[in-house]
Amino acid sequence: MGVNDGTVIGSELVLDHGSPIDRWNLTLVSDGYTEEELPNFRLHALEFITLLLATPPFAGPSAAINVYRLDVASAQSGADDPAPCGTGATADTFFDATFCGNGVDRRVLFVDDTLTLNTVYAELPWSHVILVIVNSTIPGGTKRGVITTSIHPKGLATGLHELGHALGLADEYDYSSTCAESGRDFHPAVEPAAANVTIDTSTLKWGHLVDPSTPIPTSTSSDCSVCEPPGLSPTPPGTVGAYTGGDHYHCGVFRPEYECKMRQFGEPFCAVCQERIDAVLFPFYP
Template sequence: MNAIKLILMFVAAMVVQINAHAGNISLRVAYSDGRQGTSFTPVHAELGEFALTPSMADGGQTEKWRVVAKNAQGAVIHEVLVRNAQQRHIEAFDPKTGAIEVSQQVRQADGVFEVSLPFDARIASIEILQQSTAATGDTRMTPVPPQQTVFDRATLEKMLRSSQLARMQAPPPAATVTTIVNNGPANARMDLVFVGDGYTAAEMDKWRTDAQKVIDGFLADPLFAANRASMNVHRVDVASNQSGADEPDRGIYRDTAMDGSFYCYNIDRLLCVNSTKVYNIVGSVLAPDQRDVIVVVSNSTRYGGSGGEIATLSMNNQSVEIALHEIGHTAFALADEYDYGTCSLSAEPTSGDVSLNGTRNVKWGRLIASTTAVPTGLGQYPNGTVGTFQGAQYCKTGKYRPTENSRMRTLGYPWHAVNEGLARAVFASYGQPSGGPVTQTGSLTNGATANAPSASPGYIQAGSGTFSIQLSGPAGTDFDLYLYKYSGSAWTKVASSEGSASTEAINYAGTAGYYYVQVKSYSGSGNYSVTYLFPPQ
């Protein structure tokens, strides 16, 4: 049987598979500036049972793209908010003190991003809309531009077939992958990928040694060490034609696999790569949900790195600290807690570690001890004490952070309780890929209350949908059930169940935001069990 006949049979089989499949589609989309705004083009697609892209919280000051899957009648079946990759915040730190030196917003004219959505028989199209944030803090969704944002099912199926055909016809990938830490299936773990740039074929042994040094540095961090069981770690090997990285300010240029370059945006410590090449290389050996966090390691000892959709670092001894800070943004949606940069007070930040609220009603307020003053003065308590410290997310006044100094403010400091709790919630979300219910048990004395989740930070960032909560308590008692949402200035009760016994239930249709559950003993004492299922973000 000749090769052409084999390919035709493969394409026919793919048509049947796509039409019958009820899985998810992973799209790699190229974006670029055009005369009418940003244009989007699908460049690669895969079909499988991998995890869906988690949605960012709505609102705040971060510009986003809304990606929606619609049926033939135009109804939205699924939607996800992803970061607008063209709006990039760049930062550089002092290698001696770890303090911020450069913080600014830049526009990236072109690149690629990836997103995974359902692709069952109901899906007729996928659209991309741009969210713009007005000065008053309100948000408006507009197509950008309308004629280039709608990908109908026929286009997507054609992309799936061409991507599969390209993989079938392509020579073996130049890259290879080695799994360093394997704790379970990719759709139930956070998968970290470390890929080397600027290592020649003759330097592959050096790359493997360097990679292990970087990976060991990550796993030695207390946060990652404590959550190691929730992660898989992969090393991707790919040879570059030349060794090192571009250093334009020094007249040095190297031909590397991912175009690693210092002096990005004229900032000497900013290390950038070609995102299209990174996704092509990593995607050739790892499935979409096996590359949750990608870190490119440059074969250079010059101090530098960057964050965003893809994190970068060099082999400078201090660069792992940069990468940990940047992954705080990329993986855990933490905000910068330093006060240097362009300040905006137009809306409550969506990140869980900064707020416009400096009172005890702040979203992390339940972690503030009654003996801690708010707002909290500098130098009055041991570092790590949770309070409301003024100065955060590029503002010297008007915004608050939970601790005096953390890794999201200055390199080399601990994460501290609020950030650790937010990170743990992200790790836990990978452990429950189906969005299954969570059960918490405990005991109450007469008149007492208990909150779920009980672990720091004491709340969950949820998406829009139905919030389902069930409570059961001992016979002869009266336990009640409440659901609270953070409104931007205080926690507000949005749903309750207050029957005369201790079997209660809430089914609440809510919007995206921060939530927690409260169980209260109206009368009696004893053990309780509360089970809650929140819509994924």
């Protein structure tokens, strides 16, 4: 792992909306690409930027955003995929990307956060959020000190979900690792800090976005010991209310819409998540 496993090649400003002093700066950095494979990383970075700008609300305030790309070559291609979740495959990569980062869930994709932060800040000290694109088609991504995504066909959408975490959003799904795990029946009686989940429907923190005709709570669970079955929305898509389940618990917690990118990676961000992202980016508008 580390600097003996590759080389920092250099950086490029790939979405330029002005001085980094004034903008919200996202840096995309490579791991698990050999030097010969770095042209692929440049393509994957462009794909991510295209997806970002096609995903509301990012297109609207895009003038607030700069995107940088930091090219780092790894000695070997791919990522570690250790037991018990993976195949046991290993790869000597610069930032030591590994699936199964928590020891139980293969999609938990960790890198060496400290090395990543130090390496990026040495080149691009104004970076607000760092997304490591890992050259593996295994699905995965995580928010820790930095955010990560693989290049699985759904992977770049995973990167947008992880970007939501970096902007202060919580998961809206109702489990932690898998639906099989226990201990996820009722949310602790503590209000989450995130804007998009709540335990309190009486002073609903996104109440200004709810139509008075929408019942609160908008959905309930008939069995708090299991994950909510998919496809049971009681309302049309885009209806803001208070739906049971979220923040890794089945009951005792509510999310703003039935679907959202913070719940299903292929969905749009819900209205509450979009409002939160807009609020974070607002100070960086020209």
